[in-house]
Amino acid sequence: MKIEPFALERWLTRHELHVKYDIAESGILPLTMADLLAFEPEDRRAETLDRLLTLPLGYSEAVGTLHLRTLLAETYRNCDPDNVLVTTGAIEANFLLFNVLLDAGDHVIAPYPAYQQLYSVPQALGCHVSRWEIRPETGFRYDVADLERLLTPQTRLIVVNTPHNPTGAMLSPEDLRRVYALAESVGAYVLCDEAYRWLTIPGGDIFAPPAFDLGPLGISVGTLSKPFGLPGLRLGWMVAPKEIVAKCWSMRDYVSLSPGKLNDALGVLAITHKDKIIARNQAIIEANLAAANRWVDNHAGLLSWTPPRGGLLALLRYNLDIPSLELSDKLAEEYSVMLAPGSAFGYEGHLRIGIGQNPSVFQQGLDATTRCFAELR
Ligand SMILES: Cc1ncc(COP(=O)(O)O)c(C=O)c1O
Incomplete structure (x- = not known):
């Protein structure tokens, strides 16, 4: 497979080890193993730690342990552990699904701008990809009427991502049902990248149910990376009809074989304490959202944004005569701030x-960006 470079990842790896204020971070402030253990009731901590320390680090169950798949299945409707395949992050789940569901020549609809994998992999497989645009003129909202115009009898797959990276747009429960009904009308699958599931915003939109819950053409992809602050575990999953899970598993034999055994065990701990972890995230998001709103207000005329309606990402529009990549490089190299270039998502001027970073680092990042803007003006 010939595939174009993943622009965002290439840019991130140039700067992420050198900057002090990473406010481009796409996830929530990471947890440590000690944090995870502290969520256990006090009288169980020693036993849990001992279980982790004495876990034989052999190969793990290829599909993910039954314990982890059972806990994940409980977060969907009518879901059996055999509907779940634990993967190396959501990125592997998406990659396997595209390869299993698509053939060259198929028509695919994917959001744009987007996490590049969602359109570049189908393109690399030789599919015709139509862009379902999430435009600033509509306040970065999904418009299902636009999707309807793109749908053809040849459409094999509709890809959605809600909450959306990079705009924070959300599909409402009614809109996701309309998307599903449109897919059903042509026999296409709906692959919903739900990497930002459970990351609600104060005053934001209600979450649509997972796509899997809508019917046999719905496929959900999830991860511990974003909502749990555990991207280093590289633990994601897909929830799909069993025959699709079986085909993805079979392809996965050639790619990563199985999840890491320790990661799977830590994943069990994270899902077990989901509610406490989500509450911890809420406090971070709330503080940073307030700081970002104040900051944008203080730069009226220079900056504007539509705050995220879910998840923790948004595009900032800037009114300066400089391409986004040049501006992002300048911020990283001279001000030690990471704000990702809109061009990595196909969106200039942004x-x-x-808003998932440690609130004190987040505020310092905003302050350093203010100094950079002052210099440029
Ligand atoms: C929409 C979306 N999907 C998938 C991923 C990959 O996440 P993971 O770390 O679970 O592989 C990301 C990461 O930024 C993302 O934003």
């Missing part, structure tokens, strides 16, 4: 901001 920077992507993430």
Whole structure:
């Protein structure tokens, strides 16, 4: 497979080890193993730690342990552990699904701008990809009427991502049902990248149910990376009809074989304490959202944004005569701030901001960006 470079990842790896204020971060402030253990009731901590320390680090169950798949299945409707395949992050789940569901020549609809994998992999497989645009003129909202115009009898797959990276747009429960009904009318699958599931915003929109819950053409992809602050575990999953899970598993034999055994065990701990972890995230998101709103207000005329309606990402529009990549490089190299270039998502004149960072680092990042803007003006 010939595939174009993943622009965002290439840019991130140039700067992420050198900057002090990463406010482009697409996830929530990471947890440590000690944090995870502290969510256990006090009288169980020693036993849990001992279980982790004495876990034989052999190969793990290829599909993910039954324990982890059972806990994940409980977060969907009518879902059996055999509907779940634990993967190396959501990125592997998406990659396997595209390869299993699509053939060269198929028609695919994917959001744009987007996390590049969602359209570049189908393109690399030789599919015709139509862009379902999420436009600033509509306040970065999904418009299902636009999707309807793109649908053809040849459409094999509709890809959605809600909450959306990079705009923070959300599909409402009614809109996701309309998307599903449109897919059903042509026999296409709906692959919903739900990497930002459970990351609600104060005053934001209600979450649509997972796509899997809508019927046999609905496929959900999830991860511990974003909502749990555990991207280093590289643990994601797909929830899909069993025959699709079986085909993805079979392809996965050639790619990563199985999840890491320790990661799977830590994943069990994270899902077990989901509610406490989500509450911890809410406090971070709330503080940073307030700081970002104040900051944008203080730069009226220079900056504008539509705050995220879910998840933790948004695009900042800037009114300066400088391409986004040049501006992002300048911020990283001279001001030690990471704000991702809109160009990495196909969107010039914008920077992507993430509101999941440690609130004190987040505020310092905003202050350093203010100094950079002062210099440029
Ligand atoms: C929409 C979306 N899907 C998938 C991923 C990959 O996440 P993971 O770390 O679970 O592989 C990301 C990461 O930024 C993302 O934003």
